[in-house]
Amino acid sequence: MNPEIIGQYLPLYGEAAILTVELGFLGVLFSAVVGLFCAAVLYLRVPILRQIVWIYIELSRNTPLLIQLFFIYYGLPKVGIRTTPAVCGVAGLTFLGGSYMAEAFRSGLEAVPKIQEESALSLGMTKAQAIRLVILPQAFSVSVPALVANVIFLLKETSVFSAVSLMDLMFTAKNLIGLYYDTTEALFLLVVFYLIILLPVGVLGTVLEKRVRYAGFGS
Amino acid sequence: MQALGLDVLFKGQNFIRLLGGLGVALRISLIAVVISIPAGVLLGTLMTKKNPVIRGILRFYLEFMRIMPQMVLLFLVFFGSTRSLGLDLSGETSAVIVFSLWGTAEMSDLVRGAITSIPRHQYDAAAALCLSERQTYYYIIFPQALRRLLPLSINLITRMIKTTSLVLMIGVVEIIKVAQQIIEANRMSSPNAAFGVYLTVFMMYFLACFPISMLARFLEKRFYE
Numbered sequence: 001m002n003p004e005i006i007g008q009y010l011p012l013y014g015e016a017a018i019l020t021v022e023l024g025f026l027g028v029l030f031s032a033v034v035g036l037f038c039a040a041v042l043y044l045r046v047p048i049l050r051q052i053v054w055i056y057i058e059l060s061r062n063t064p065l066l067i068q069l070f071f072i073y074y075g076l077p078k079v080g081i082r083t084t085p086a087v088c089g090v091a092g093l094t095f096l097g098g099s100y101m102a103e104a105f106r107s108g109l110e111a112v113p114k115i116q117e118e119s120a121l122s123l124g125m126t127k128a129q130a131i132r133l134v135i136l137p138q139a140f141s142v143s144v145p146a147l148v149a150n151v152i153f154l155l156k157e158t159s160v161f162s163a164v165s166l167m168d169l170m171f172t173a174k175n176l177i178g179l180y181y182d183t184t185e186a187l188f189l190l191v192v193f194y195l196i197i198l199l200p201v202g203v204l205g206t207v208l209e210k211r212v213r214y215a216g217f218g219s
Numbered sequence: 220m221q222a223l224g225l226d227v228l229f230k231g232q233n234f235i236r237l238l239g240g241l242g243v244a245l246r247i248s249l250i251a252v253v254i255s256i257p258a259g260v261l262l263g264t265l266m267t268k269k270n271p272v273i274r275g276i277l278r279f280y281l282e283f284m285r286i287m288p289q290m291v292l293l294f295l296v297f298f299g300s301t302r303s304l305g306l307d308l309s310g311e312t313s314a315v316i317v318f319s320l321w322g323t324a325e326m327s328d329l330v331r332g333a334i335t336s337i338p339r340h341q342y343d344a345a346a347a348l349c350l351s352e353r354q355t356y357y358y359i360i361f362p363q364a365l366r367r368l369l370p371l372s373i374n375l376i377t378r379m380i381k382t383t384s385l386v387l388m389i390g391v392v393e394i395i396k397v398a399q400q401i402i403e404a405n406r407m408s409s410p411n412a413a414f415g416v417y418l419t420v421f422m423m424y425f426l427a428c429f430p431i432s433m434l435a436r437f438l439e440k441r442f443y444e
Contacts, residue, residue, distance in 0.1 A: 062377065062428035064384035067421050070395060074402075075417035078410075152286070159288035160385065170290055170388075183302040187295055191287065198286050 005185045009176060016172040017193045023086060023166070024158045024197075027093030028151050034094055035101020042102070043109045053102070060099035066160045068092045073164040089161045097154045104150055108143030109135065141212040148205030155198060169193055225415040227405045236401070237416075240394030241423050247311060247386060248379040251318035255379075256372065258319070259326020264356070266331045277327070284324035289382050292317045297389040310391035314383065322379055329371045333364035370439035377428045377435070384424070394420055 038053045060068075069092040072083060083091065112135050120130035162171035173190040177183050228234050266277050284292070297313040300306045308316070337360055345355040387395045398416045405412050 058429060058432075059425060062381075062432055063421055063424045064381040066384045066387065067395070067417070067424055070398075071417040071421050075414040078412075078414035156286075156288040159290040160388075163388065170288075170294070173294060174388075177298055183298050187299050190291055190294065194287060194291055202286065 001184050001188060002182070005180075005182050006189060009182075009185060009189055012172050012176070013169065013189050013193050016167055016169045017197060019166065020155075020158050020161070020168045021197060023089050023093070023161065023168075024155045026090045027097055027158070028154050030090065030094040031097025031101045031150070031154060032147075034098030035103075035105055038098060038102035039105035039109060042106050057099040057102055060095055061103075065092055065096045065157050066163055068095055069160065069164050085161075085164045085166045088164050089158070089166050092164075093154055093157065096157065097150065100150045100153065101147070104143050104146035105139070107146065108139035108141075111142040112138045144212050145205075145209050148201075148209060152198060152201055152205070155201060159194075225419075227401060227409050227412040227416060228419060230405070233401050236397050237394060237419065237423065240392070240397035241427065243311070243391065243393040244383040244386065245380065245427065247314050247318060247391075248376070248383045250315050251322050251383075252376055252379055254315075254319040255322025255326045255375075258323040260330050262323060262327035263330025264334065266327060267334045281324045281328055284321050285328070289317065289321055290385055290388060292321060293385060293389050310386060310389045313389060314386045314391060318379060318383060321382075322375065325375055325378075326372060329368060329375065330364070333368040333371075334360060336367060337363050366442045370435045370442065373431060373435040373438065377431045380428055380431075381424070394423065 038057065041049045041053045069088060072092055072095075073085070073088045076083070116134050116138065117130050120134040121127070125133065158168060159170050161168045162174065165171070169190055173186045176186040228237070262277055265273055266281075268274070293313060296317050297308065297310060300308050300313070341359055341363070342355060345359045350358065384393070384395065386393055398420050402412045402416055
């Protein structure tokens with residue numbers, strides 16, 4: 001391994017890593033919003049919307065992100081919906097992540113026993129208060145491990161963005177291997193940069209899991 | 220129909236070719252699953268042992284496999300093996316290697332979880348009945364762990380199928396590659412084919428994975444009640 005080459009490559013990888021993190025962060029954020037909405041629809045049993053959400057979740061969970069991106073990036077322009085690679089990446093990640101987040105939130109909501117809501121109502125809380133003050137905090141603490149796993153999963157999935165010609169880490173590595181044949185250095189940096197991105201998230205997640213576990217009452 | 224390119228699918232052998240492309244992805248996943256399940260059971264069982272060296276090594280292997288995106292693993296094996304080991308692996312062989320290693324790691328974690336969920340007194344009771352260690356695992360622990368394990372490992376199969384779509388990126392001719400070829404070949408006659416063809420690919424993946432997911436969910440419900 002040649003340290004000089006690594007030095008030369010570093011800035012390229014740095015830029016790519018920033019792009020990966022930016023798009024990944026946006027994707028996770030939008031996924032959480034979509035997931036929260038879908039989980040609310042399922043939990044409150046909103047008619048019709050519930051069936052639509054169910055179909056969306058099944059479609060999204062049973063297809064790979066790569067195929068979803070290809071459809072969004074190459075298929076949709078043919079019916080007049082054009083996207084830039086970055087928008088396509090975030091949209092694809094949101095489409096995929098939304099369903100995973102929905103499942104995480106929903107399992108948290110369902111884990112809160114019915115008696116909690118009934119007790120809250122019998123104490124004179126309104127339905128909205130019961131949900132906000134009693135159900136959501138407990139549901140959230142149950143959801144946290146699944147949410148952390150989803151964040152890591154989604155950040156990992158950003159590695160397919162290079163398929164829609166986004167200059168992410170994979171793209172950079174493949175490019176450099178193709179141009180200069182410094183395979184060892186290129187792959188080494190690839191692994192190092194993904195570790196730099198993913199390890200802190202994993203550690204942070206573990207800390208968060210430990211902290212919120214105390215919020216689980218009555219179980 | 221014409222405008223969205225669905226007609227292209229029924230020209231000549233196109234639909235069969237697409238199915239063949241999916242077949243390549245399914246074949247890779249099938250081989251990887253067949254390798255990962257027994258290997259995962261073995262490693263997962265080893266992970267429940269107290270030996271710190273074995274545990275440390277397995278832990279490292281597991282964590283590395285799980286934190287690295289599968290694309291990175293594919294690149295490491297496909298490009299890395301040529302340079303550092305002098306091997307010339309085909310894309311498909313690299314894919315089988317990577318997905319077997321990854322599947323083994325995932326499977327071993329599932330097995331470890333299932334085994335550690337068996338309460339301590341089951342081991343004690345088995346020991347009290349003078350069962351040997353092998354008998355304990357064979358008659359007491361594995362049958363109980365299997366109930367928890369089955370839905371999870373079936374889920375792993377769908378994850379495997381979804382992940383094998385990545386082999387496109389190391390040059391294996393699978394379903395997306397075939398789709399691209401079909402779209403290219405019909406560029407003049409139906410310029411909008413990309414919509415219909417990619418939608419079909421999307422639905423094909425869905426139809427391959429959905430029944431398996433449903434089966435997993437069905438088993439999960441049955442076993443947890």
